[in-house]
Amino acid sequence: MQFDIQNKALKLLQRMGLALALAAGCGIASASVIHVSIDTSTFGVASGYIDMEFSATGGPLATAAVSKLVGLAATPDIQWGVEQAAWGYTFRNDTVNLLSHAASFGGIVSFDLAITGDYDPAGSIVSAFKVAAFDGANYLGNFDPATGALATFLWTPSPSVTGNDSLALNVSDSSVAVVPEPFSLLLMAVGLAAMVLALRQRGRAAAARGGELIVLAA
Structure with missing residues (x-):
């Protein structure tokens, strides 16, 4: 039981690594x-459509990947200028496009x-x-x-090649909620890795002193 907290943290890190690997398989x-x-x-109506489109007035090529769609019809009603994959859809900013999915309103519609x-x-x-x-x-x-648009x-x-791009959000309707996915996962992974390293160092020090490592959680 001495290193129980270490083992649990390591298992959680392994699960996070698997999740990130699966995301890589989606190409995003x-x-x-x-x-x-x-x-x-x-919205005040029982059904309707969720529309998405991606555009620019010029500049470099960019792609938008939409995955993990929840609350929408199995197949889109309108799909032009959009490439479909097993995990979702890819939009290009140099192509006129529109994706429209029927939906029963009253619950949560979501996507990554x-x-x-x-x-x-x-x-x-x-x-x-735009959504x-x-x-x-x-x-x-x-x-x-x-x-x-409800949100853009x-x-x-x-x-530059080594610089960072940026993503800003313009929300017109309070029904839209946005959560950054990978940042929280990476922060948790970094924090857990630091915790495991610290616990290992404490364990070695305790073993050298003939002492005992305190288990913080079972």
Whole structure:
């Protein structure tokens, strides 16, 4: 039982590593993944559509990967300019595109979004990923009157090969919630790794003194 906390932490780290490896298999590991959820109970209608599109006015190529879709119809009603994969969909900012999925409103619709692309020394072009709700005749929710979007994700490329890109969010409707996925996982992994290392060092020191390591949790 002496190193029980170490073993549990190591197992959790292994599970996180497996999750990140699975994300890499989806082709989105290099991007910053965010989890997007929409509370459709606020729309006031029983059903409609969730629309997504990705665009830019020029600049470097960027792609938006949408995966882990929940609360939508099994197949899209409209899919043009969008590539489908086993894990979800890929949008390009240099192609006119639209993805529209039917949905029964009243619950949570969610998906993961990852945007990545080439660097741009000028850094002046922003790519926009828009999410909207539609009932067949009108946009739903507290949408942006200029675009109809409930939320728009604005991706700015890195100014250099070694630099970092950025993702900004413009939310028009409070029904939309966004959580950064990989950052919390990586922070937890780093914290747990540091904890395991510290516990190992304490264990070795205790063993050298003939003492006993205190187990913090069973």
